[in-house]
Amino acid sequence: MESRINEIAASKGISIYRLARMVGMTDRALYKYERVGLDKAQFGCMVRIADALGCSLEDLYRKEGEPN
Numbered sequence: 001m002e003s004r005i006n007e008i009a010a011s012k013g014i015s016i017y018r019l020a021r022m023v024g025m026t027d028r029a030l031y032k033y034e035r036v037g038l039d040k041a042q043f044g045c046m047v048r049i050a051d052a053l054g055c056s057l058e059d060l061y062r063k064e065g066e067p068n
Contacts, residue, residue, distance in 0.1 A: 030049075
């Protein structure tokens with residue numbers, strides 16, 4: 001599944017680097033989620049990301065047919 005992490009973070013004025021530090025991950029891992037998708041992402045990581053961005057887990061995933 002495609003990720004909307006970067007889109008949501010940007011809309012809140014949060015860089016991927018800053019988000020990574022907020023959730024205890026590397027920015028490289030977050031960039032990988034953007035490039036490859038969230039299929040292999042760990043649930044706990046996704047919960048921390050959603051909490052940091054103030055959104056639901058569902059919001060992190062681009063729905064089929066939704067434009068980029």
